[in-house]
Amino acid sequence: MVSVKRFILDEPALFSATEKFVQSFSKVPDPVIAVASRASSPEAKIAWTLLGTDLFQDRTCYGVEKVLEALFEAFPDEKLWTLPVPTATRINEVIEKVLDGEHWSLFEHVAGIFWSVGFFVRRHPDLVAWVEGRLPEEIWRDLGEIYFMGKSKPRIKANAAIYRLVAPAPAGLGMSCRKGGPLPPLPLTMGARRFLAILGPAKDEGFSGLEPAEKQKLVNNYCTALCPGNPCLAAHALQFFLEDGKEDFICRERTCRCSKCALYEYCDYAEHKGDGVC
Ligand code: SF4
Numbered sequence: 001m002v003s004v005k006r007f008i009l010d011e012p013a014l015f016s017a018t019e020k021f022v023q024s025f026s027k028v029p030d031p032v033i034a035v036a037s038r039a040s041s042p043e044a045k046i047a048w049t050l051l052g053t054d055l056f057q058d059r060t061c062y063g064v065e066k067v068l069e070a071l072f073e074a075f076p077d078e079k080l081w082t083l084p085v086p087t088a089t090r091i092n093e094v095i096e097k098v099l100d101g102e103h104w105s106l107f108e109h110v111a112g113i114f115w116s117v118g119f120f121v122r123r124h125p126d127l128v129a130w131v132e133g134r135l136p137e138e139i140w141r142d143l144g145e146i147y148f149m150g151k152s153k154p155r156i157k158a159n160a161a162i163y164r165l166v167a168p169a170p171a172g173l174g175m176s177c178r179k180g181g182p183l184p185p186l187p188l189t190m191g192a193r194r195f196l197a198i199l200g201p202a203k204d205e206g207f208s209g210l211e212p213a214e215k216q217k218l219v220n221n222y223c224t225a226l227c228p229g230n231p232c233l234a235a236h237a238l239q240f241f242l243e244d245g246k247e248d249f250i251c252r253e254r255t256c257r258c259s260k261c262a263l264y265e266y267c268d269y270a271e272h273k274g275d276g277v278c
Contacts, residue, residue: 002201002205004218021261030236030239033052043121044077050149054117059104070098085115087111109147113148159184159186163235165177185216187235191242191243192241258270
């Protein structure tokens with residue numbers, strides 16, 4: 001098993017640069033929260049956070065944000081759960097416009113997910129009380145009622161939903177759930193996987209060959225080392241590492257094409273022609 005402690009001792013400068021990267025990218029809005037935050041009531045923010053998290057599959061951060069944004073504009077706020085719900089044809093029209101011919105494995109399930117989140121909200125009409133009155137484990141269990149949120153462990157979408165509810169903005173909604181019991185494993189996003197494999201503790205021994213439990217333990221330990229008070233912020237920041245954005249990697253788009261990135265001298269993907277002009 002890769003040792004996080006050993007890696008930090010062996011690579012102090014890289015670890016320090018990563019801390020700076022995390023500090024900087026922890027301020028970048030989460031793609032789901034960016035849309036959900038536009039909702040006008042706390043209930044709608046929670047509902048749209050659950051929907052966006054459930055749709056976050058086989059799409060990039062940017063791709064998920066575009067899909068969720070289009071749905072929000074077509075069926076804003078409480079239209080997510082108000083009866084009568086939109087037809088599958090109408091929902092699919094909205095999604096098809098965003099996809100513009102691009103394949104998305106989840107496409108045929110989007111209407112079902114939309115209706116299921118709406119049904120969940122109608123079953124839990126006071127969503128704020130639902131979050132505040134439950135332990136993380138109870139929230140995790142309840143989320144199993146939503147189509148495609150996962151039924152058995154590991155339920156990575158349910159875990160991610162909990163962090164989006166409780167993490168401070170702009171990583172999450174900054175809510176509080178009932179204290180007690182552990183928080184779930186941190187989200188192991190594609191960006192975090194890339195980071196651990198390329199510039200993180202698994203860069204020499206390899207990441208892909210690790211068992212799923214070892215991968216999860218590695219991201220938990222490394223994010224805790226990077227951000228001891230709030231490891232979910234480290235997990236949030238790492239999701240943007242080499243993640244496709246609108247025209248380039250999100251990290252490049254936000255660092256004047258790498259020139260202002262703390263990882264510039266360590267990253268093989270750095271744009272060496274950058275002149276610092278954004
Ligand atoms: S690609 Fe550029 S912005 Fe992204 S991590 Fe590498 S150096 Fe930083």
